[in-house]
Amino acid sequence: MENDDIFTRVNREYFRLTGSEKRIADFIMLRQQNCQFLSISELAEQAGVAEATVSRFSRRLGYAGYNAMKLSIASSVAGRPAMGEVYPDGSDRSIMISSEKLAAIHTDTINQTRHLVRPDVIRRTADILIAAKRILCMGQGVSMVMAEEMADLFSTVLPNLFAVKDSHHQAMRAATLGEGDAVFYFSHSGNNPDLMDVLRVVKERGARSIIMTRFSNSVGAVRADVVLECGSRESPMQQGSVSARMAQLYLLDVLYAEICRREAPGLEVRRKLVTEALAAKHAWRSNLPESKGIAMN
Numbered sequence: 001m002e003n004d005d006i007f008t009r010v011n012r013e014y015f016r017l018t019g020s021e022k023r024i025a026d027f028i029m030l031r032q033q034n035c036q037f038l039s040i041s042e043l044a045e046q047a048g049v050a051e052a053t054v055s056r057f058s059r060r061l062g063y064a065g066y067n068a069m070k071l072s073i074a075s076s077v078a079g080r081p082a083m084g085e086v087y088p089d090g091s092d093r094s095i096m097i098s099s100e101k102l103a104a105i106h107t108d109t110i111n112q113t114r115h116l117v118r119p120d121v122i123r124r125t126a127d128i129l130i131a132a133k134r135i136l137c138m139g140q141g142v143s144m145v146m147a148e149e150m151a152d153l154f155s156t157v158l159p160n161l162f163a164v165k166d167s168h169h170q171a172m173r174a175a176t177l178g179e180g181d182a183v184f185y186f187s188h189s190g191n192n193p194d195l196m197d198v199l200r201v202v203k204e205r206g207a208r209s210i211i212m213t214r215f216s217n218s219v220g221a222v223r224a225d226v227v228l229e230c231g232s233r234e235s236p237m238q239q240g241s242v243s244a245r246m247a248q249l250y251l252l253d254v255l256y257a258e259i260c261r262r263e264a265p266g267l268e269v270r271r272k273l274v275t276e277a278l279a280a281k282h283a284w285r286s287n288l289p290e291s292k293g294i295a296m297n
Contacts, residue, residue, distance in 0.1 A: 005076040006069065007032070008112070008231070009061045015191065015218045020049045021057045028073065036074040040066045109243040110250050112231025117254060125226050126258045128208050132182040135161040138170050139186035140194050146186040146212075146248050153252060156270045157259050167194045174198050177207040184210045188244055190218030199223045212248055228255070 010025045017025060027047040028035050035043065043066075044051045058069040129135055135158060137147035144165055151163035161184075164170050174183060183202050187195050190213035199220060202209045211224040214231070221227045230247040260267055 143186035179206040181207040190220035
């Protein structure tokens with residue numbers, strides 16, 4: 001853990017923290033830039049905890065004390081814009097500044113995820129997906145959007161993969177799984193009740209479970225068979241940001257590339273079939289009157 005930045009350490013320890021320690025963790029994740037300038041007394045006051053709790057939190061993360069943790073915060077945020085600085089005003093200049101800062105934030109998030117990629121985990125995930133008779137992609141809220149993205153991206157490599165939206169349908173479909181089937185669940189926090197319900201049913205049915213999350217020690221991650229960890233500097237209490245979704249898409253692409261590498265012969269056949277099916281649709285649309293400049297009633 002010595003080479004991890006403070007945000008990675010916080011995310012990995014988050015669900016082992018006490019309630020008071022989680023308040024410090026949330027405060028640091030939400031106010032990353034400002035924390036490097038706070039004394040231990042100021043941080044304790046603003047986070048609503050005792051100074052002794054801040055010291056204990058620092059040691060919990062592996063630092064010798066608060067000053068060492070503060071130096072790590074300064075190092076981790078160096079050159080990285082605070083989110084509050086991204087949306088100044090509506091002028092052309094500010095739009096360009098915002099675009100540059102957001103590009104830096106998104107690049108930083110992808111780089112975080114790149115450092116979290118574990119080849120053995122990618123290979124194990126690919127093993128499960130390729131061998132599975134049926135794969136159900138699930139999530140809640142924004143995470144469900146990612147499940148649908150996966151279903152679309154993997155449609156030609158894994159034709160037995162389906163996205164399941166509603167939580168009731170997720171429970172119903174999970175109940176019909178058996179050995180040789182798998183569930184791929186997206187959950188930034190790895191700690192929502194619907195995820196717990198699905199993982200319980202999946203285990204009872206003898207199927208395999210894969211979770212993509214930011215928090216590798218969350219309750220859901222501990223219960224899943226495989227954990228894909230993605231980078232994003234936000235606490236579990238924050239809503240999924242664009243950067244968080246980009247991190248997930250990047251990690252999905254890494255997994256997709258590995259499966260494509262293994263499934264090359266069959267993939268080419270399926271892609272040819274898909275191309276022919278889409279070509280027929282495009283040919284049909286090109287014959288419509290509006291495509292020739294004629295309005296339709």
